[in-house]
Structure formats: structure tokens, C-alpha cells
Amino acid sequence: MLIGPARRAAHLATLALAVFVAACGLSELPAPKEAQTLVVAVRPGPASWFPGADGTFQGLDHDLIERFAREQGLPLTVVTVSDAGALIERVVAGEAHVGIGGLFHPQSVKPIAATGRTHPPLVWTSGYETAEAVVVHARDGFRPSGFKDLAGAEVAYDDSSGIESVLAQVRRDHPEIRWVPMKAASADALLAAVDEGKVDFAVVSSIDAAIGRNIHLDVDVAFPLGAKREFAWVIGGRHPELARELDDFLARMRRDGTLARLSERYFAPRGEVARLDAGVFMERMRTSLPEWKPMFVAAQEATGIDWRLLAAIAYQESQWDPGATSETGVRGFMQLTEDTARHLGVSDRLDPRQSVLAAARYLHDLKEKMPKRIAEPDRTWFALAAFNIGLGHLEDARVQAQRDRLDPDRWRDVRRTLPLLALPEYYEKARLGYARGGMPVAFVDRVRAYYDILLRTQDAHQPRLRMWGAYAGP
DSSP states (O other), X not given: OOOHHXXXXXXXXXXHHHHHHHXXXXXXXXXXXXXXXXXXXXXXXXXXXXXXXXXXXXXXXXXXXXXXXXXXXXXXXXXXXXXXXXXXXXXXXXXXXXXXXXXXXXXXXXOGGGOTTSOOSEEEOOOOEEEOEEEEEETTSOOOSSGGGGTTOEEEEETTSSHHHHHHHHHXXXXXXXXXXXXXXXHHHHHHHHHTTSOSEEEEEXXXXXXXXXXXXXXXXXXXXXXXXXXXXXXXXXOHHHHHHHHHHHHHHHHTSHXXXXXXXXXXXXXXXXXXHHHHXXXXXXXXXXXXXXXXXXXXXXXXXXXXXXXXXXXXXXXXXXXXXXXXXXXXXXXXXXXXXXXXXXXXXXXXXXXXXXXXXXXHHHXXXXXXXXXXXXXXXXXXXXHHHOHHHHHXXXXXXXXXXXXXXXXXXXXXXXXXXXXXXXXXXXXSOOOOTHHHHHHXXXXXXXXXXXXXXXXXXXXXXXXXXXXXXX
């Protein structure tokens, strides 16, 4: 589900598309270069297309299609749809060039190169990410170990996401199960239905199940449904040239490593929060966060650091308790030491507003000190690690990454070398010597886990001038 500015921007895009088609007197879209825009129908999802830190969209599908459009010199016109069925209908009707958003590649469809001169209603790209369909269940209910345990039970699934082709043989083999097709806005809707007790079991992708684990606390994976399958994009059959260009583009993204880097960004395991901790966090989001949100927003206004990231750091540090004190003497909302507080100009470590604003400025400064070549989101994860252990020890870990022939500008690689700074054979070669390098890794992982939850449940804050930029089309 879209929130805040994202919903309004999507509505404006839909209106713009309708005006464009009507003005041209068209019943269907011409090719993208003739239309001078690439029209994309999107089913939002928690890893494919979702509002990011500043209210703009991000996700694997988003980043890929935006890169493709930029290479083609075409602006994107994005139309969000309620479910995969509506997405397919838009593409078949010629109202969108491409449909994307967590769609399984149907097994029976021929690849683009084999379509020849006859153009079917739909053409699929090759796959760009692999997942398997899994059965999920309510954790406080019965956990099936296989199909035999589901006899007579209702199992819900999204009948238009491509998963139907995965289920076809399974449904034939197990008629004793009551398979319930649903039109879901995203896998989140199915997970929520299980979480809220509306259905006992559902089928989603393994990626969606993993990403939703910290949000839908009463849902767990029971067993995989079959072999792994690939996500793909769907193109209107009237545009075979576009289909070939997209397939060539995805092949190139695989070859040069871009696809692997983006997949790692969105699908790599996070610091998963224990179910009990996540439950407490969700409860405090309801009871405590509204009191502190204006303070986090004010710090964002002053520094540009997303208020939800600041809230995630504060929760990791103090569980939003302004009087928190650790055994090592750090105190307050952001657990500042006396030296750090003095350096940041904080006169009272127990004043939450002083503490949060100072921490936001410090994090901003750390990001600015990172080499310019380090891109987001790695830049933020490096800054968080430095926030926890200091720039000097982080630099030692980056140097060690170079020695190990890893990439010192990628958090995925440096998080492997940071813990080595606690071992003599490594810290004796480090400029600053010994460091408990496992601590910043755990810190970043847990902050990211809390941040993920906040990104998916809390609106972004956009200053008024930036909001207008989000609504403006090309």
C-alpha cells in the first residue's frame, strides 16, 4: 500500500497517463520512443517497489527499470495498480508498455527470442531474481510439515502473480486441499491475512516471507512448495522490440555485476530482530513513538538525516528511554559518552532533543567524511559503523578488506573484516590496533532491521519545497 506523498504522486501519474492517451486519440499506447515516455504498470511490493527514506521510490524493480529508461533517454510514467491481475490487464489492453512487481515467470511461456513474428498478448523477459514459493502459517496455530497436513484446509494465493503456474501441478496432485485464489495488492496483504487470522495458510515467495518476518510477527514459513522460480517482467505483445531491448538490458546487468549488487542491497539477510524484541518494538511504535516523532523530524529538518533512521538508532541505543544508562557510563536517548557529548556541544546528555540533534549532526558529518566514491546505501551503513566504533577503526577494516582482495567501498565486504580487528594476527597490523569489530556489525544490522520496519510503517517527512518536486512530472 502506498503512503503519503507516494500515493498522491501515483494518482497524478495515472491522471497524466489518461490525459496523454486521450489527447493522442489512442486506444492503446504507441511504442515508447513514439510516445516519448516509458509507461510502467507497477504492483508495489516490500522489496521490488516501495517508498524509501525521502519519500521517493526504491526497490530492485524500481532501480532496474529506472536505469533502463535513463539509458533509453525516456522519462518514466508510472501507474500503480491494486494487484497483479490489474497489472496484467493494463499491459494486455495496451495501457502500459511494461508490467513489473514481484511476478513469477510462467513456466509455459516461450522466451522472447522464440516468439517469432506472431505477437502474443504478453511477452515475458528472462528472470532477474530467484525465489521459491513457500507455505506460511500462523505461529500460534498448527504448523504443517507437508501437503498431507493441509488436507481440508484453505490455502490462499495470489492468482495473478504468476504463482498459479507454480501451483497448477500441485493443485492437481492435491485436490484434498482447498486452494483459495485471491487478488492481493502485494504479498504483504497475504501475510497480513495470515497474521490477522483471516486465513490459516497462504503461499508467497520466500523473499517476501523473509522480508515480512519483522512486520508480521505471528507468521512463519512451514515448508517450500517446489523448485525455485524466477521473477520477470511482462511486456505487451505489440512491442516485441521493447521486449528484446529489456531482455538484452537484463542480460547485461547480470554480466557486469549490477544485478548482483542490487539484489544484495534489497534481498541480503538483515540483522533479524528476535520475535519478542520485534513485538516490543511494534508496541512502542504505537505508544511511545508519537511523543518523540516531532523531535526526530526536527533533527531531519536540521541535518537531512531521515527521521526514521534516527528513530531506529535511538531505539537500538536506549529503546527510546531518555534516562537509559549503560554499565559503561554512556547515558541518555542516544547513549552518548561524556567525551562525545562534550565534542558535540551537548550540555545535558539526558535531554533527548539535545542528544538526538547532536547525534544527527554527527552522523551527517561522518557521511560527509566518507570517500565520495562510496554510494548509497553503503555510505549510510559505513557512517553507522563509524558512529558506533569510530572512523579510525572503520578505516582499519577497509584497509584489511583491500588486503583480502575485497571491496573496501562495500559494506557487505567490510562487515566481514571488522570482526577480525579483535584477533592479534589482524589488529597488530592495524593502525589503531585492537577493536571489538563485531560490535559495529551487530549495531548496523539491528539498526537496519528497525529501520526497515519504520520505512514500511511510517510516513517519510518531506519539507514543503521538496514535496512539490516529488509530485512534478517530466
